[in-house]
Amino acid sequence: MRSKNIKNEYKLLASIALTFKSKYKLAAFEHTDGFKIIQQWMTDKGIAPFKFQLETWKKFGNGYSGMVVAPTGFGKTFSVFLALVSDFLNHPESYKKGLKMIWITPLRSLSKDIAKAMQEAIDEIGLDWTVGVRNGDTDPKVRQQQIKKMPEILVVTPESLHLLLAQKNNEPFFRDMKCVAVDEWHELLGSKRGVMVELAISQLRKYVPKIKIWGITATIGNLDEAMEVLIPYESKKTKITAKEHKKIDILPVFPDEIEILPWAGHLGNKLADKVVPIILESKSTIVFTNTRSQSEMWYQLLLDAHPDFAGQIAIHHSSIDAHLRIWIEENLSSGKLKAVVSTSSLDLGIDFKPVDTVIQVGSAKGVARFLQRAGRSGHSPFETSRIYCVPTHSLELIEVSALKEAVKQKVVEPREPQVLCFDVLVQFLMTLAVGDGFYPDELYERIKKVYAFQEILDKEWKSILEFLTIGGSVLKSYEEFHKVVIMEDGLYKVTSRKIAMLHRMNMGVIVSDAMLKVKFISGGYIGMIEEYFISKLKKEEKFILAGRTLEVAMIKDMTVYVRAAKGRALVPSYLGGRLPLSTNLGHFLREKLSHALNPKASEKELKFLHPLLINQEKNSHIPKEGEFLVEMIKNREGYHLFMYPFEGRLVHEVMAALIAYRISKLAPISFSMAMNDYGFELFSDKEIPLNEDNLQQILTRDNLMNDVIASINSAEMARRKFRDIAVISGMVIQNYAGQQRSNKSLQSSAGLIFKVLEEHDSNHFLIKQAYTEVFNMQLQEQRLVEAFKRIEKSEIILKHSRSFTPLSFPIKVDSLRQTLSSEGLDARIKRMLKLSNISDIS
Structure with a gap:
């Protein structure tokens, strides 16, 4: 006992000593020249450093790598950027001329704004430094000048950094660097572009083993893992989280009467007249939509609703000319534009100070995305972010209530890192081979330290090297797959100018249609x-x-x-699919719906929807916590089965196929399927052999993934997924000089190679990757298993009806939208409402 007390006393003394030491170090740092100069600069601007910024500057000076977590508008950029400046001012003798920091940003549109802010600070502090930008929008002459003389700080995208690594004799560019910083890391994490960043950093560490690695991120659900992915190396590292919090006002936009808000929809056009006054009363507004086609429609809706907006509002998305995008960003920053209708192209980091209002049209589908967009307004510290939510149909008002609860509880989705992306690794090895070449044994040791490839097997590495040199065992007869030459000293290098040129033209991991x-x-x-x-x-x-x-x-x-031209016109629909509902938002949505008719429920959204929710309860049931609702509806069309997991469109697509397969084992029957984020429909002209006795059997978790595989054509799904893998790995070439191959052509070429490899080398590392991606991304295996666990524990509520219910109606309309024109769809919806005897709530 005495021994335990002594140990506790030692722990207490050690804790006091560490606290004193930390405070002493911070106090000591505040007496350095670097801190004094930066503090004076901030004082002159009427600002003071936040504690998390001070902590970052101190840790940076003490040799740490790390992650900075802070709300939008609190100076995350300056926390890391000024850490470098401070360290230079304190230790100028340890810095050499040339490139000192690479700043990686996910979007080209962020680069100019970030570089401008950095250059302004550097000039005012009095350093003779230049901040350069290098991405797809950079003038070729500027790029050539950078090769001859690098700026002190270079702002790049992941792709432009890889292009630098593909340059001959590129090591001198990076040799004297001190830091690589990754901005908006949460946006890159979980994507193949994030893996590109991991690989690029591994190469920079070869050139500068002691390089500091810093990530900058908004709050996500797996911050510790996010830091480990970025900095998996044995080094001093720290996570610095700001104590400051951003206040957010979440304001739903209600129609005058519930009858105005449709049961189903995706545009929200009936509320355009409500949006106009919000824009007029604000200094400047960003109207966010989820798709480019939706943004085009809303731009027209606002002009039609208020013609005086002509010349005062603009539209911004990735398909618009870069010069026009830059003009829009500059005029939004200066307050000359009243509003901009945008997609995710304005989600991140740009500081638009005049913007005091954000409008989200439709569901944001996730808490993290919602917070990111809300943060575009009230961008300065301690300003309140104000976001209006415009529902496109009635049930989206419940999502607003769910979002409020998620934000209140600070529950944000994690970003799952991608691992074993062999297509990205193959492209990276080609990049190195096009540049100065690589020695495989030395490189393999470095690759195994990269988070994404810590589980790589020796045989997989050997297969990759064989693929690069001779195309592998199956494709070795084809000369175009002999890309890398093994030199006499064992160096792997691309010697063909044509192969090098094609590789540079096709670098990147975003595969889109021509x-x-x-x-x-x-x-x-x-x-x-x-x-x-x-x-x-x-x-x-x-x-x-x-x-x-x-x-x-x-x-x-x-x-x-x-x-x-003038008159009616088609709005382009773009490939890429719809955003699925996140797991977190699905959880809060189920929770809010379960309490919707509780007399104590105070949320305005639920009170407004009361007539609709009463209708659902009257005609069917509102699922409570611990319940799972199944609806069976028989009408003139046939037999409809609806289920409501609230797990998002992607999961429901798999569940629909699975349930259809299991029912077909009970009796021969065929179905057509439809789904949205709330549930799915199986429709048949035959009576569906489902009842309370066999429902548990249909919804069991037993044999789940085997039944999923049997219910879908996994080979066909893998074949489609293989198209992107083949393009990224360079197996299929998308871009030639002055020409880009179509989606159909790429799919045809990739499909042919997939078939050959499936037949003759089914264990090929890229074939295995295709199936893995199908299970993890399209079949959502982990989320599917968790959903069935929850359903298995729930009470199954089976309800029969002769009319569509408020929950089933949007799913049915979504299926009709795929086959009917807008006029035909409107007529069909009115007929369905009439048949359902619910024309009073449309």
Whole structure:
């Protein structure tokens, strides 16, 4: 006992000593020249450093790598950037001329704004440093100048950093670097672009073993893992979290009457008149939509609702001409634009100080994305972020209530890191081989330290090397797959100029459909349009791009020549699918719905929806906590089965196929399927052999993944997934000089290779990756298993009805939207409402 007390006393003394030491170190840091100069600069600007910034500067000076976590607008950028400046001012003798920091940012649109803020600070502090930007928008002349003389700080995207690593004799560019900083790490984590960053850092560590690695991130659900992915190395590292919190006002936009808000929809056009006053009363507003086509529609809706907006509002998305995007960003920053309708292209980091209001059209689908968008308003510290939520249909108001609860409880989704992305690794090895080459044994030791490849096997590494040199055992007869040459000293190197050129043209991990330029026939560039959409249009047909109505004149040399036009026009639909509901938001949505009719429920959203929710309870049931609702509806069309897991569209797509398969084992029956984020429908012209006795059997977790595999064509799904893998790994070439292959052509080539490898080398590392991605991403295996665990513990509520319910109606409408024109759909919806005897709530 005495021994235990002594140990506790020692622990207490050690804790006091550490606290004193930490405070002493911070106090000591505050007496350094670097801190005094930066503090004076901040004082002159009327600001003071936050504690998390001070802590970052101190840790940086003591040789730490780390992660900074802070709300939007609190100076995350300056926490890491000024750490370098402070360290230089304190120890100028340890710095050499040339590049000192690489700043990696996920979006090109962020680069200019970040570089401008850094350059302004450097000039005012009095350093003779230059901040450069290098990405796809950078002038080729500027890039050449950078090769000759690197700036002190270089702001890059992951792709542009890899292109630098593909340069001959690139090591001198990086040799004297002190730090690599990764901005918005939460946005890159969980994607193959994040893996690109991990690999690039591993190469920079070869050149500068003691390089500091710093990540900057918003709050996510797995911060410790996020830091480990970025900095998996044995080094001093720390996580610094700001104590400051951003206040957010979440304001739903209600119609005057619930009858105005539709049961189903995806646009929210009936509330355009409510959005106009919000924009007029604000200094400047960003209107966020989830898709490019939705942004084009809302831009037109706002102009139609308030014609005086002409010249005061703009549209911003990735398909618009870069010069126009930059003009929009500059005019939004200066307060000259009243509003900008945007997609995720304005989600991140740009500091638009005049923006005091954000409007989210439709569901944000996740807490993290919602917080990111809300943070675009009230960007300065301690300003309140204000975000209005415009529901596109009635049930999205419950999502608003769910979002409020998630934000209140500070529950944010994790970003799961990607591992064993062999296609990205193959591309990276080609990048090194195009540059100065690599020695495989030395490189393998470094690759195994990268988080994404810590589980790589020796045989997989050997297969990758064989693939690079001779195409592997199956493709070795084809000369185009012999890309890397083994030199006499064992160096792996690309010696063909053609192979090197094609590799540089195809670097990156974002595989999209072929994009065609859109130009006026009289001259003037408008933007880009996907080939699959434009190929459906005939000459003189009209479409909308960048808020303009355009008429097709001709298509020539990957360019669509157009004339300005008026009248009705098609809005481009872009490949890429819809955003799925996150697990966290699904949880809060189920929770809010279960308490929706509780007399004590005080949320305005639930009170407003009371007539609709009463209708659901009257005609069927509102699932409570610990319940799982199944609806069976028989009408003139046939037999409908609806289930409501609230797990998001992707999971429901798999569940629908699985349940259909299990029912078909009870009796021969075929189904058509439909789904949304709340649930799914199975429809048949035959009676569905389902009742309370066999429901448990249908919804069991037993034999789950085997039944999933049996219910879907996993080989076909893997074949489609293989297209992207084949392009990223360079097995299939997408871009040639002046030409980009179409989606159809890529799928055909990749499909042929997939078939050959499946037949003759089914264990090929890229084939295995295709199946792994199908299970993890498309089949959502982990989320699916968790959903069935929850359902198995729930009480199954089976309800029969002769009319569609408020929960089932949006799913049915979503399925009709795929096959009917807008006029036909409106007529069909009215007929369905009438047949369901619910025309009073439409």
